Amino acid sequence: MATQGNHSPFMLKAMACSAGIFLVAGAVINLLDTYLDLTLLADATGWLLSFWDWLLLESPVPNWSLLMIIAILISTLSVAIYYARMTDGAYGELHEIERKVYKKNNPHFPQLTDNQTLLMEALAYHANFRKVANLNSICKLVSLSTLEVEAGLKQLQAKRLVRQKVTRGTFGATIFELTLAGKDYALERLELT
Known part of the structure; x- marks a missing residue:
């Protein structure tokens, strides 16, 4: 753990990255506002505000928690599919090695000197x-x-x-x-x- 007065390098990198993202986003928005007509951005902002209001609605199960459950299920499924595909090749190689060992130990050809x-x-x-x-x-x-x-x-x-x-x-x-x-x-x- 970092002692008082010393910050960990990871923390500094995280703060620098987040500050950089905000600066770049602000610069991009100002440039787009200056050189392009941003009615689409205004419409997108309206949609985002409507979505935010929907997330904060009072209901027996808050909408944001429902979205979090769906996101967790989708990410779990994605990880499961990724690992299933990644290990599929390893199981294929293992099956091939087992087949060679079986053929060597149980040949249908005679053993030769x-x-x-x-x-x-x-x-x-x-x-x-x-x-x-x-x-x-x-x-x-x-x-x-x-x-x-x-x-x-x-x-x-x-x-x-x-x-x-x-x-x-x-x-x-x-x-x-x-x-x-x-x-x-x-x-x-x-x-x-």
């Missing part, structure tokens, strides 16, 4: 750039041995995420590609574009 996940990322990379995924290119991309890659690809084939194609002819090769379930897995779990 780290090597299998690496192989899925490599195959998704090949599919994304329309490259042929053979055993050598996958080994180079994931930095695993050929035996590890072969074992991981067989496990992914057993889970029906990857399929193997063998081409015949002079330049026959074995290529690997994602199945539809593998593509869904890559899109959802690996968050690829």
Whole structure:
């Protein structure tokens, strides 16, 4: 609290603002009176005086208290609507996070080991750039041995995420590609574009 003789800065600012408002309002009214015909201002003053008389009428419930109750109800409703709209986005984000956690904990896709996940990322990379995924290119991309890659690809084939194609002819090769379930897995779990 401010001691006697010392005024709080808030009090000084409030007094300065109110004095400034009265000075500006008086200057504006004098300028408008000088340069414009103010019959509208006289009419508005008449309406305001009539409204003031209505507020001061004697009745079982004074009119001013009725207006205050209506103003409180409207302001309470406005605040409620504001907070409801403001928190709506937060609840949407929370719902999205909960959905991701639920999907991660209750997957409709099989759980993969780290090597299998690496192989899925490599195959998704090949599919994304329309490259042929053979055993050598996958080994180079994931930095695993050929035996590890072969074992991981067989496990992914057993889970029906990857399929193997063998081409015949002079330049026959074995290529690997994602199945539809593998593509869904890559899109959802690996968050690829």
